[in-house]
Amino acid sequence: MTLEEAQKEVDRWIKTYGVRYFSELTNMAVLTEEVGELARIMARKYGDQSFKEGEKCNLADEMADVLWVLLCLANQTGVDLTEAFHRNLEKKTNRDKDRHKNNPKL
Known part of the structure; x- marks a missing residue:
């Protein structure tokens, strides 16, 4: 199953069984x-x-x-988690592509 x-x-599920979303807060x-x-x-x-x-x-x-509640919040606020995840992965890659490899603690 994809994020979408x-x-x-x-x-x-919310519209069938949950009546409505709880408020965002x-x-x-x-x-x-x-x-x-x-x-x-x-x-x-652990x-x-x-x-x-x-x-x-x-x-x-x-x-x-x-994950369930995060998906609810994304739906309520109009966030496309697939798109957001791709942008976030790109941001992390650009920022950290060498950072961890060069970390002597790792």
């Missing part, structure tokens, strides 16, 4: 919440924290939650 297809699929808060849930799993799985009894470790689902 994902944006369209989220829009169809609410979705920004939800995105922050979802990133926090992803961070919690990362800290427990960091120094341990899982609490009964706590789930579903990294893929948490990443998908983050």
